[in-house]
Amino acid sequence: MNISLTQALQSFLLSKDFSLIKEFCLSAHPAIVADFLSSLEPQEIWSVLSALDPHKRAEVFCQIDEDSQVALANRLSRLDLAALVTDMSPDDRADLFRLLPHATQEMLLPALAQAERDDIRRLVSYEEGTCGSVMTSDYAALTEGITVAQAIEELRKEAPDRETIYYVYILGEDRKLLGFVSLKDLIVSNPALKVSDIMHRDLIFAHVTEDQEEGARKIAKYDLIALPVVNDAGSLVGIITHDDAIDIINQEHTEDIEKLMAIGGRHEVASYLKTPALDHFKNRVLWVVGLAAIGLISGMVIHRFEATLAHFMILALYLPMLTDSGGNTGSQAATVIIRALALRDLHLEDIFKVLFKELKVSLMLGAVLGALSYGKVLFLSRSLAIPGDMTLSMIALAIALALAIQVITSTLIGAALPMGAAALGCDPAIVASPALTTIVDITGLLIYFNVARFVLGL
Amino acid sequence: MNISLTQALQSFLLSKDFSLIKEFCLSAHPAIVADFLSSLEPQEIWSVLSALDPHKRAEVFCQIDEDSQVALANRLSRLDLAALVTDMSPDDRADLFRLLPHATQEMLLPALAQAERDDIRRLVSYEEGTCGSVMTSDYAALTEGITVAQAIEELRKEAPDRETIYYVYILGEDRKLLGFVSLKDLIVSNPALKVSDIMHRDLIFAHVTEDQEEGARKIAKYDLIALPVVNDAGSLVGIITHDDAIDIINQEHTEDIEKLMAIGGRHEVASYLKTPALDHFKNRVLWVVGLAAIGLISGMVIHRFEATLAHFMILALYLPMLTDSGGNTGSQAATVIIRALALRDLHLEDIFKVLFKELKVSLMLGAVLGALSYGKVLFLSRSLAIPGDMTLSMIALAIALALAIQVITSTLIGAALPMGAAALGCDPAIVASPALTTIVDITGLLIYFNVARFVLGL
Numbered sequence: 001m002n003i004s005l006t007q008a009l010q011s012f013l014l015s016k017d018f019s020l021i022k023e024f025c026l027s028a029h030p031a032i033v034a035d036f037l038s039s040l041e042p043q044e045i046w047s048v049l050s051a052l053d054p055h056k057r058a059e060v061f062c063q064i065d066e067d068s069q070v071a072l073a074n075r076l077s078r079l080d081l082a083a084l085v086t087d088m089s090p091d092d093r094a095d096l097f098r099l100l101p102h103a104t105q106e107m108l109l110p111a112l113a114q115a116e117r118d119d120i121r122r123l124v125s126y127e128e129g130t131c132g133s134v135m136t137s138d139y140a141a142l143t144e145g146i147t148v149a150q151a152i153e154e155l156r157k158e159a160p161d162r163e164t165i166y167y168v169y170i171l172g173e174d175r176k177l178l179g180f181v182s183l184k185d186l187i188v189s190n191p192a193l194k195v196s197d198i199m200h201r202d203l204i205f206a207h208v209t210e211d212q213e214e215g216a217r218k219i220a221k222y223d224l225i226a227l228p229v230v231n232d233a234g235s236l237v238g239i240i241t242h243d244d245a246i247d248i249i250n251q252e253h254t255e256d257i258e259k260l261m262a263i264g265g266r267h268e269v270a271s272y273l274k275t276p277a278l279d280h281f282k283n284r285v286l287w288v289v290g291l292a293a294i295g296l297i298s299g300m301v302i303h304r305f306e307a308t309l310a311h312f313m314i315l316a317l318y319l320p321m322l323t324d325s326g327g328n329t330g331s332q333a334a335t336v337i338i339r340a341l342a343l344r345d346l347h348l349e350d351i352f353k354v355l356f357k358e359l360k361v362s363l364m365l366g367a368v369l370g371a372l373s374y375g376k377v378l379f380l381s382r383s384l385a386i387p388g389d390m391t392l393s394m395i396a397l398a399i400a401l402a403l404a405i406q407v408i409t410s411t412l413i414g415a416a417l418p419m420g421a422a423a424l425g426c427d428p429a430i431v432a433s434p435a436l437t438t439i440v441d442i443t444g445l446l447i448y449f450n451v452a453r454f455v456l457g458l
Numbered sequence: 459m460n461i462s463l464t465q466a467l468q469s470f471l472l473s474k475d476f477s478l479i480k481e482f483c484l485s486a487h488p489a490i491v492a493d494f495l496s497s498l499e500p501q502e503i504w505s506v507l508s509a510l511d512p513h514k515r516a517e518v519f520c521q522i523d524e525d526s527q528v529a530l531a532n533r534l535s536r537l538d539l540a541a542l543v544t545d546m547s548p549d550d551r552a553d554l555f556r557l558l559p560h561a562t563q564e565m566l567l568p569a570l571a572q573a574e575r576d577d578i579r580r581l582v583s584y585e586e587g588t589c590g591s592v593m594t595s596d597y598a599a600l601t602e603g604i605t606v607a608q609a610i611e612e613l614r615k616e617a618p619d620r621e622t623i624y625y626v627y628i629l630g631e632d633r634k635l636l637g638f639v640s641l642k643d644l645i646v647s648n649p650a651l652k653v654s655d656i657m658h659r660d661l662i663f664a665h666v667t668e669d670q671e672e673g674a675r676k677i678a679k680y681d682l683i684a685l686p687v688v689n690d691a692g693s694l695v696g697i698i699t700h701d702d703a704i705d706i707i708n709q710e711h712t713e714d715i716e717k718l719m720a721i722g723g724r725h726e727v728a729s730y731l732k733t734p735a736l737d738h739f740k741n742r743v744l745w746v747v748g749l750a751a752i753g754l755i756s757g758m759v760i761h762r763f764e765a766t767l768a769h770f771m772i773l774a775l776y777l778p779m780l781t782d783s784g785g786n787t788g789s790q791a792a793t794v795i796i797r798a799l800a801l802r803d804l805h806l807e808d809i810f811k812v813l814f815k816e817l818k819v820s821l822m823l824g825a826v827l828g829a830l831s832y833g834k835v836l837f838l839s840r841s842l843a844i845p846g847d848m849t850l851s852m853i854a855l856a857i858a859l860a861l862a863i864q865v866i867t868s869t870l871i872g873a874a875l876p877m878g879a880a881a882l883g884c885d886p887a888i889v890a891s892p893a894l895t896t897i898v899d900i901t902g903l904l905i906y907f908n909v910a911r912f913v914l915g916l
Contacts (some may be wrong), residue, residue, distance in 0.1 A: 005583060027659070028660055029662060029680055030679075031679050031680050038629075042486045046610075054589075057722070065627050070747045091842075097674070117876050122539065152645065155645060156645050156646055159642050159645060159646045160646060165642055165645070166624050166641070166642075166683075182625045183624070183641055183642075183645070184617050184623055184624075184641075185611065185640070187617055187623070188614055188618060198826070200486045201485070202486055202487060202827050204487060218706070219704070220704040221489050222487050222489050223489075223701035224740065224890060225683060225700070226513070241681075242683070242700045242701075242704075243678070243682075243700075244678070246678040246700075246704060246707065247678070249704065249707060249708070249711075250707070250801065252680070253711045254797050254801070256715070257714070257715055257793060257797055258793060258794070259878070269796075270810075271799035271803055272794060272795070272803055272804050273803075273804065273808060273811055273812075273815070275713070276473075276823075277815050277818035278818050279746055279823075280815065280824040281818075281823060281857065282844050284787070284790045284819070284823060285822070285823060285826055288783070288786055288790070288823060288826075288827060289826060289827075289830065290785060290877035291782075291786060292783070292827060292830050292831070292834070293777075294536075295778075295779055295782060295834075296834060296838070298778060298779070299775070299776075299779065299834060299838045300838065302775045302778070303775065303838055303839070303842075306842065309771060309774065309775070313764070313767060313771065313774070316767060316771070316774035317757070317760045317761065317764065317767070317774070318757075319774070319778050320756060320760070320777050320778060320781045320899060320903075321750075321753055321756070321757065321775050323778045323781065323901065324749075324753060324781065324785075324895060324896065325746070327782075327785070327892075327895070328746055328819045328895070329742070329746060330893040331892065332742045332746070332892075334736070335715060335716060336716070336730060337730070338727075339712050339716065340730035341714070343708065345729055345730055345731075346730050346731065353729075353731055354730075357731070357735050357738070357824060360735035360739075361738045361739045361742070364735075364736075364739040364743070365739060365742060365743060365746060368743055368746075368747065369746060369747075372747065372750050373750070376750070376753075376754060376757060380754070380757045380758065381761070384764065387683070390510060391895070396797055410904065432593060434785075434786040434789065434790075437782060437785070437786070438782065441778060441782065445778075
């Protein structure tokens with residue numbers, strides 16, 4: 001939103017001219033109104049919201065970020081909150097209810113009508129991360145016996161209360177899901193036809209306990225506006241809409257990318273600046289300490305070869321180069337594999353094809369990086385004193401060979417570990433960059449010292 | 459798709475029983491049919507496709523991956539290809555056209571009707587990555603003078619040819635975009651009303667040269683089914699649909715995550731296994747070599763202090779621990795910032811708030827990691843010979859202090875660099891993990907040696 005508009009609205013607010021604000025809020029998209037409100041104090045937000053009609057008020061409220069929603073809800077009277085919650089869409093109101101303090105929940109429930117109370121209780125009962133926890137109960141449904149004309153007439157009546165009427169689900173006894181028709185189908189069909197004659201019976205649906213990511217993937221793959229969600233009995237219990245699918249995909253992506261960098265925590269699409277520094281610290285420290293613990297092993301390997309290093313100090317100078325190269329090439333391989341697994345572009349049974357391909361890639365990378373490091377040692381260490389009967393080029397050769405082997409090993413480990421994690425039912429992203437760097441440090445050091453001792457005959 | 463179904467279909471195919479295959483293909487979702495076809499050879503794919511009616515054939519073809527589409531298109535006769543392309547949706551056919559060899563393009567164009575030819579030429583003229591390059595010209599549009607009843611009647615006629623009729627754009631002279639009505643609005647409104655009375659004038663739209671990512675973000679933010687795209691004159695030239703938005707978001711995620719790991723290349727949602735090893739190598743080698751070049755600076759820093767290392771070999775043993783810790787904590791900070799910037803959760807003007815927050819986080823991380831490394835040195839090096847009048851605990855203190863300062867510095871650099879890149883108009887993700895690791899190696903080594911010399915009085 002542009003700044004002049006915000007300023008204009010703030011001057012309306014100062015002048016208490018709510019008719020102007022109301023006019024803006026009525027014509028603007030709820031998300032734009034919510035953007036404007038985000039710059040105001042809670043009591044100002046509520047004074048704008050209360051000037052709107054109940055439907056628009058609820059729409060705008062749903063677009064405000066969750067922390068502010070909770071802060072506002074806690075300031076409202078029982079009746080105001082109950083009225084607001086009643087007008088919210090079922091999925092948004094269940095999300096809000098989950099975040100409210102227990103006392104506010106207990107205060108709110110008795111103030112709601114039986115239908116809303118039951119709906120909230122049902123939606124919050126599904127475990128977080130499942131399709132049930134993100135679905136809405138605001139769907140359009142019809143029985144199969146009616147005609148196309150009757151169906152359109154029915155939708156005309158229901159539409160104002162439904163999140164989407166573009167897909168209409170056809171239900172049998174006990175709300176069993178039989179098929180669906182799109183509003184487009186209804187519009188183009190002969191009005192005298194039975195709905196059962198034109199409905200699609202090849203339904204794409206999700207189970208209520210299915211992973212929300214799986215639901216979002218179905219919406220993406222089959223280009224759906226909404227995905228029906230059924231229970232064990234095959235009865236329709238809700239739908240996930242296309243806009244929720246995008247939110248799920250964005251949330252999962254944040255989760256992947258943060259796991260990749262060894263950051264823990266809730267992985268909600270929370271605000272960076274609103275999260276306290278202590279929480280950021282907690283999200284990061286566990287992994288960093290864990291990696292430092294694994295780093296003990298690298299330290300022991302280095303100490304095991306301290307006599308070699310004391311004699312050949314030049315080898316110590318190239319330790320950081322070795323560990324960095326292994327970490328970088330291993331992380332690249334892991335990233336490509338993790339992303340391919342996430343997009344379902346790779347499957348576990350492809351493991352040998354993957355390793356063979358990564359072997360070819362790593363041979364090329366190893367050759368290039370080995371040659372570069374050979375040149376680097378000759379250049380950087382040209383004036384260094386070399387002990388005994390060694391020559392600098394022999395030492396450079398040993399370092400280059402070790403580095404090439406390390407690049408090949410790290411790439412293969414980087415490709416294999418995410419697939420191994422997936423095979424064990426873990427998220428492949430947990431073995432990415434920092435974890436992998438720490439692991440290939442250990443193999444790298446063992447390769448380095450053994451190659452050096454072999455080539456240099458120590 | 460389950461395996462038994464694939465087997466059943468393959469036995470149909472062997473028996474040349476196309477009526478059975480056709481029956482399956484007619485009732486199944488095009489994406490499911492395309493999944494089944496992906497396991498077949500090109501000539502088998504075409505024999506299945508040619509058994510379908512033209513509309514379904516085009517729908518299924520659009521769901522096949524791009525490489526296979528091109529391979530199939532190159533095998534078809536001019537007339538078959540022209541017929542297929544005519545039935546494809548405008549955005550998918552423009553995508554295919556871009557990928558065809560020049561000779562096939564030249565052969566195809568004269569075989570198409572004037573309207574399709576012009577449409578393809580127009581759509582492929584937009585630069586890749588813009589809203590113009592991903593939009594479709596298959597939208598429903600009406601003029602403002604008509605009534606709701608007339609509008610529904612008009613849509614009924616147009617619907618079979620339109621990708622979506624759920625949003626209908628209202629155009630003035632020269633196709634100027636005036637507003638839109640949803641099919642839901644039309645269904646619930648009094649049929650005698652004018653469309654201009656019920657249309658929304660507060661339009662969310664994109665410009666044809668705008669970044670496709672920006673278009674997808676608008677669809678996500680405003681929960682749209684389709685986003686209208688206009689040219690300089692404000693005339694409607696196409697729409698981006700909600701399913702394309704998900705594809706764009708997934709593609710951008712892949713791009714972000716690969717940049718984060720210093721992998722170059724096209725960043726298309728291409729297949730891992732189908733990409734030749736040489737291409738994987740090329741995508742990775744440039745960055746790895748670049749980083750090795752920057753690594754020369756670290757090498758020089760180490761050599762500058764080789765006399766110190768020769769005397770205090772113990773310092774060399776902890777070089778990998780120092781560089782790893784700096785790389786890990788810096789990457790964590792960079793990742794959090796890059797993601798917050800991508801989700802528009804952070805803005806450039808927040809830089810000082812960010813640095814202050816990261817300073818607090820890094821002080822905590824530095825204290826923890828410094829204390830751990832102090833213990834680690836005492837434990838690992840307890841039997842190491844210490845030169846001169848030094849004690850092991852003094853050396854451990856020097857290493858721990860240097861590590862803590864390095865963690866703080868790396869975290870701040872990790873937070874600042876992505877914001878700096880964004881300020882320069884670059885993608886923040888380019889300064890992520892491997893690039894950052896290489897950069898903070900240099901600062902880390904300088905900190906390490908200077909702190910050691912200061913504390914130990916060298």
